[in-house]
Amino acid sequence: MGKKQLAFYFDSSSCSGCKTCQVACKDKHDSGEGILWRRVYEAAGGDWVKDGNAWVPNVYSYYISMACNHCVEPLCLYSCPNNAIVKNDDGIVLIEKDRCMGCRYCEWNCPYGALQFDKSQGVMTKCTFCDDYLAEGKKPSCITACPMRVLDIGELEELEKEHGKSNEIFPMPRAHYTQPAIVVKPHRDARMAENVEMKIDNLEEIKNEQ
Amino acid sequence: MNSNEWPLVFFTLLSQMTAGIIIISFIVGLFVRNSELLSDFELKRNYFFVSLVLMVIALAISFFHLSAPLQSVFALANLQTSWLSREIFCMSMFTFLIAVCCAAVKFGIPGISGLPYWHIAAAFTGLLLVWIMARLYMIPIVPAWNNYATMIGFFTSIFLLGGVALLVILVVTGGKSFPFDQLKPVMWALIVVVSLAVVAKLLNVFLFQSGISFTGGSLPPPEAPFSWHVIHVIFFVAGFFLLAYWAYSQMQHTELYRPQMVYLSFALLFVSEIFGRAIFYALYYRLGM
Amino acid sequence: MDGNNPDNAGRSHVPPISAIDRRCFLRLSAFFSGGLLASGSLLGCLQGEEGKGQIVSVNDDGSVIIRAGCPSHNCGGRCVLKLHVRDGEIVRIETDDRPTDDISDPQLRACIRGRSYRRRQYHPDRLKYPMKRVGERGEGKFERISWDEALEILASRLKRVKEKYGNSAILVPYGTGSYNQTNGRQTAARLMNLFGGSLGFYNSYSWACISRATPYVYGTSVTGNQRQDWINSRYIIMWGWNPAEMRDGTNSEFFIKKARENGARVICIDPRMSMSAVSLADEWIPIRPGTDTALMSAMAYVIISEDLHDKDFINRCCIGFDKSQMPDGLEEEESYIDYIFGTKDGVPKTPGWAEEITGIPARTIIRIGREYGSIKPAMLYQGYGMQRRAYGEQPVLGGCVLAAITGNVGISGGWASGIALQVADGGPLWNVFPTGRNPVREMIPVFLWTEAVLRGKEMGPEDGVVGGDRLQNNIKLIWCVASNILINQHSDVNRSAEILKDENLVEFIAFQDQFMTPSGRFADLVLPVCTQFEVWGLQDGWKYGDEVIINPKIYDPPNEAKSDYRICAELSEKLGLKDEFTQGRDEREWIEWAVNHFRNTRFPEIPSLDQLHEKNRGVYSVPVEKPKVALSDFRDDPENNPLNTPTGKIEIFSRQLYDMDKPDVIPPVPKYIQEWESPFGEESKRFPLQAVGHHYMPRVHSIHDQIDWLEEAFPQRVFINPLDASDRGIKNGDQVRVYNERGEMVIPCRVTAKIMPGVVNIPQGAWWTPDEEGVDRRGCVNVLTSHKWTPLAFGNAQHTIMCQVEKA
């Protein structure tokens, strides 16, 4: 790689799913209704077994807070006809609003649900890594919002050195498609990508327009 | 399926039908080259103009489906990696070539009487276009689309819709006194094309599409409304059998020439394709989140 | 305090002075009018005439940063917001950004509700001007009137009721909307006390059982170590406790995370796989609601029979454990150990016995009994949900007793259980705004206010009345300030609505709020209140915390809204009580007064309000380096530091409770009692599902129910187990009908394995929204709840509900 690549760190083991990060992002960017640059997925699986008089739960669950992963191989960028999606020197993937024609093709190509169409403006939007805050030497809004202190940012290589490479936790896809710039510390219940026993429990909260 | 995908249903079907008209008419033209039939009946003029109109409608639909259409001036900016960019490019070329064909017919641009260069070019671009269109949907993270069923499906639409559309054009042009005997070879050719498309479609549905799995993703497997499937199949069967019956009865001279049956059959097949395509979009399902 | 403003710590977004010069002219007029006067010490141009000022940092876009407390509703937390204010509008809300964030004095990071506050502040539905009722009561039809007319109406009604019935016919009901001193019901309470009083009440909707029961064991409510001590624990039971969602003090969830990092094992006992069970616990143990005391008893059975109890501690510090420890004259009564081993009732409280009741496998009960009995030190933290139930006193007592017999009381890393108010100085003071003495001496248990409407004069000690033999009056006038308790938050909405509709019962209802809530619909008079951003305020912690948070006034109230204090002050004029009421102070001067009060009580070092404001940190805090441990003096030397119980010891057996002579419902040792609505009772044939209504992330009770960002994040719905759903042909997302004999609602469902079979959950606080048939369309759980109260505390049992669910 060599090139600079900023990345998110997310400790799923202690994420409470409180969505403060989600709303902090909405507030900072004044994103409209239905636009979730950062979303919190509730992964759940398992079932209940009746054992005599008792109920034995074999239920597991955890949360994944997810924005755009500013991927090393951004399929969104590759798919955009207008070159409206660019990757800057810090590895941040940005949408140039003035070039976007609102075809929504990139949306089909992002396996992280990061792209959020803004109907009122007619353009695609997504997490900017709060690049304006970075320029001011501050951390992104979602990071400093987290009451559990489980979000952070850093250089991808350094984060991977510190925490190991971990970027395929369900419901994330296999990493090879886009090589996301994120390191996830797994929850004890974590399953790997493409696990068929788990599901996203909170689809109605994700507003995934599919 | 998203409401914003309905325009795409019509856009893809119309442009594929047009590609079909151009490609099949070229093939059929090769058959009946020496009989001069086509020019006699002004078929050429008709199908080029119909194609142009269809493409203009298709383009308009795709254009207005954009929420910021003015920004489409940048749409060719990413030919290197974007299939959509390539599609838009190819689409423009295709439309341009059809326009040239129209002009050639109308103003007798040299070359048209001999080898139909422009027609060849348009037909080839049409093939390329449909291939690109299919590639556009073959997105690595979309298992339902990322397979050859998409490619086959799109090409079947070309031949199915293109074939029947040409038949309709033929019948319309023929008018009340349809010169059946003279046009017999053309009709035969079109019927064969449509029948082959039908076979291909059935194979695609039963061999390829049914094997698509929706496992491995975290989102709930997509579902299209059952009624769509019903309409898709029933209209398809009805349209095809109506056409077959009509063709058979014409060949046998057992019945009067009844153009309405061809129109109806076209309508049935087109509606069937609309629902087929809508189902296709409804099956969008991506790996990941 | 170093006085270092973090925003001036060399960050590039603080523009050069010249840039500020330019902007000052453009922007500041808005602030001066709003009372935000800036200081001269750093940014010269921001200096106000009076020198009361604030260091304001200005962003590149011209917005000014003001740190303020998040409006202090009864939300479970107290946090700092960093407001970006531009042209007199809050344009962004961030949170505490003090540069250090260590556990002795962690940042007070806001939750999702605080971060969404702009959507409430600028909500189009905010009440704008005073109104009086025009339709039938409860119909919700109002017409605009002037402030003068409004206050005239209220003053004359108050006088009339006082004359006709006396002051005890007036009620300023329970209402927890604001704790910022100058907004909230305390202002009305002060005025009423000067006016001759109003019907008093004790208890809360939050803590009735736990606050009443804890002192029977410990003689005090101050049983909690300072939270920084949690990291010393090795084993933590979050018993019906969900701090990741319900914010039991800002940062409680963070402290548990730290404790875990320090090696503690954490388990969570809750019918729901709560957010805490997922993110803070190593193991989730689902329990059938209302059966906690059975589990506690079985754990005690395991602990005692395996000889894991702390015999030395029990001998030194407790009474009532076994026969040898029974109070004089009661030696033959059932001791704790008698109950556990079934000596008298013939039912040993074995894990097998508890399995049947709780739904928890006996082997699990044995394991956690052993764990809690042997891992030292251990914390058993009780949530309040399981005491907001029928016989809610029992699990409170049971938890305290488990903590006592395992010797986890009075030690670092341990936890005495019970209500556990913070030790050291007793924790937060909440409202310090002086309400004065209430001349009406009679008090009712807060939950019984509808009874006092219907039959006040008949109520006496048997209904929990204290301070007098009987009430002198039925309630005839309600002045509802910062409260949604008239309808939404009280049990059995349909019943309350019937009662309030009847103008022969309560003759006049005034409602003072920011929004037209379901309670407001029953008002005769509506008074619009400003938000806490629009008035000076001050708060300290919710349950824990060693800080004072200030709420500077950001700008003037919009439209005709006024602060609760201002409304009361103007009303006091009409009642001829102005000087007594205001003592010549405006809101800011009361906050100055409050700061002084804190200086004289909890925080001798606290600077003046001017200085606090100038520093613009939003908070004054005292780092906790050496957390205090509750009851440690007693533990070390029980003879010389006796508890405030009759025996001076931890009372596992309480003679006081024994003397009440209601052993079936108020046993002297904690017992499992089958709830009055239970899956084991007859009622379960018609209403087979247990419903709980937990405190929901996106709301503070009924506050924020209309906020789009919050509804988007956490919509209202009923949670149901897949097994119960499939029995009823219900699919995820379906509209379902939830009902029992008291009421009915139709709302969407979430089918999830994260709730126990047989239990559904309808998050409490949604606004009652009846359709023409009276079916609630929003999901206010109180259409299902019963107004039956608990035996000892006369508390609300709002989590005890049986219901049925079917596809709508």
Ligand SMILES: Nc1nc2c(c(=O)[nH]1)N[C@H]1C(S)=C(S)[C@@H](COP(=O)(O)OP(=O)(O)OC[C@H]3O[C@@H](n4cnc5c(=O)[nH]c(N)nc54)[C@H](O)[C@@H]3O)O[C@H]1N2
């Ligand atoms: N987000 C948010 N936080 C809040 C509030 C709010 O409105 N919203 N309100 C604040 C206020 S005023 C208060 S009083 C507190 C209330 O705090 P609590 O009373 O502790 O909160 P609840 O959600 O009612 O109950 C806590 C847990 O108890 C579980 N539970 C219910 N019944 C039983 C039972 O029988 N046994 C066991 N073991 N568990 C049971 C519920 O599933 C829930 O997860 O919260 C405060 N914090």
Ligand SMILES: Nc1nc2c(c(=O)[nH]1)N[C@H]1C(S)=C(S)[C@@H](COP(=O)(O)OP(=O)(O)OC[C@H]3O[C@@H](n4cnc5c(=O)[nH]c(N)nc54)[C@H](O)[C@@H]3O)O[C@H]1N2
């Ligand atoms: N079923 C069920 N019912 C419950 C509970 C439960 O667990 N289950 N929990 C109970 C508990 S613990 C509690 S504490 C109660 C809470 O009951 P309430 O105290 O009634 O709580 P809120 O719904 O927060 O209502 C507060 C009102 O104050 C208004 N308000 C906010 N700020 C201000 C202000 O500055 N000034 C004025 N004048 N008004 C303001 C708000 O708009 C809101 O209408 O609910 C109880 N009800």
Ligand code: SF4
């Ligand atoms: S704010 Fe933190 S704890 Fe809450 S959902 Fe986001 S990442 Fe998880």
Ligand code: SF4
């Ligand atoms: S997460 Fe999606 S939008 Fe973001 S860079 Fe990767 S592919 Fe693009």
Ligand code: SF4
């Ligand atoms: S929606 Fe905008 S950003 Fe996305 S592919 Fe189309 S033009 Fe590019």
Ligand code: SF4
């Ligand atoms: S980095 Fe900024 S833009 Fe991205 S999710 Fe966080 S707050 Fe939103």
Ligand code: SF4
């Ligand atoms: S916990 Fe309470 S004070 Fe803190 S941000 Fe949330 S609502 Fe505001």
Ligand SMILES: [Mo]
């Ligand atoms: Mo409460």
